[in-house]
Amino acid sequence: MPLMEFSRFRELRAENDRKAANEPRFDDGFRRKLEELLYWRRDVRHFSSVSLPQDRLEETLELACDTAPSVGNSQPWRFIKVSDPEDRHAVVRNFQVSNEEALRFQARERRQLYASMKLEGLHQAPEQLAVFCNEETKQGHGLGQATMPETRRYSVVMAIHTLWLLLRGQGIGMGWVSILDPDQLKRDLAVPETWSFVGYLCIGYPLRASPVAELEETGWQAREKPAAAIMHEHS
Numbered sequence: 706m707p708l709m710e711f712s713r714f715r716e717l718r719a720e721n722d723r724k725a726a727n728e729p730r731f732d733d734g735f736r737r738k739l740e741e742l743l744y745w746r747r748d749v750r751h752f753s754s755v756s757l758p759q760d761r762l763e764e765t766l767e768l769a770c771d772t773a774p775s776v777g778n779s780q781p782w783r784f785i786k787v788s789d790p791e792d793r794h795a796v797v798r799n800f801q802v803s804n805e806e807a808l809r810f811q812a813r814e815r816r817q818l819y820a821s822m823k824l825e826g827l828h829q830a831p832e833q834l835a836v837f838c839n840e841e842t843k844q845g846h847g848l849g850q851a852t853m854p855e856t857r858r859y860s861v862v863m864a865i866h867t868l869w870l871l872l873r874g875q876g877i878g879m880g881w882v883s884i885l886d887p888d889q890l891k892r893d894l895a896v897p898e899t900w901s902f903v904g905y906l907c908i909g910y911p912l913r914a915s916p917v918a919e920l921e922e923t924g925w926q927a928r929e930k931p932a933a934a935i936m937h938e939h940s
């Protein structure tokens with residue numbers, strides 16, 4: 706069979722395989738909406754006190770855990786729902802201590818602005834999740850982790866980002882809090898020693914929406930142009 710004909714044959718066969726597998730086709734309308742979702746995702750720190758519909762968080766979490774990629778298919782993410790007032794209080798205390806410490810590391814001329822910024826939604830967010838990585842998961846049989854064990858934690862981040870987008874697609878906001886002492890948090894929540902802390906998530910309906918990052922609006926840090934991050938090798 707001539708070369709052109711053969712490649713056409715392969716295209717047609719792939720098309721038939723897709724149809725047989727019921728593969729969805731994503732059109733321009735969908736792509737535009739996806740782009741909007743990415744621009745409107747935003748880290749949220751101001752929440753309304755309105756609760757999420759019953760089971761909504763659990764269902765969305767299940768979808769994120771069912772679809773996010775992970776090294777060797779290890780799925781090392783562990784999500785803990787933090788609802789107990791004592792535990793929430795411990796997280797707030799942890800944040801206050803850690804944030805005071807963080808303030809000291811800021812350059813003198815930035816301290817005032819830093820201290821004025823709201824960097825968590827711990828008091829308002831109706832739902833809160835502490836997210837960990839099970840460093841000893843047997844799932845995945847170690848594939849991809851031998852030279853880079855940190856890929857387990859990268860996988861957890863993938864699940865968090867998937868959750869972030871899924872929630873925003875339902876009009877629900879999420880804010881990531883990392884200004885915490887991981888060891889203290891692990892003690893307070895009594896998680897296994899072999900889990901490492903990845904992030905603390907505040908979740909609820911946002912009080913306001915914007916396609917511009919709050920840290921950009923406050924004048925802390927504008928987003929760089931993408932070109933600054935995309936280069937050719939040896940450049």
Ligand SMILES: Cc1cc2nc3c(=O)[nH]c(=O)nc-3n(C[C@H](O)[C@H](O)[C@H](O)COP(=O)(O)O)c2cc1C
Binds near residue numbers: 750881
């Ligand atoms: C790993 C990680 C940790 C973060 N920790 C915090 C935090 O402790 N406090 C905070 O206000 N925002 C935190 N953020 C949110 C970032 O500040 C935010 O993503 C960034 O300013 C860009 O804004 P955007 O998410 O709205 O695009 C964190 C984000 C990531 C990805």
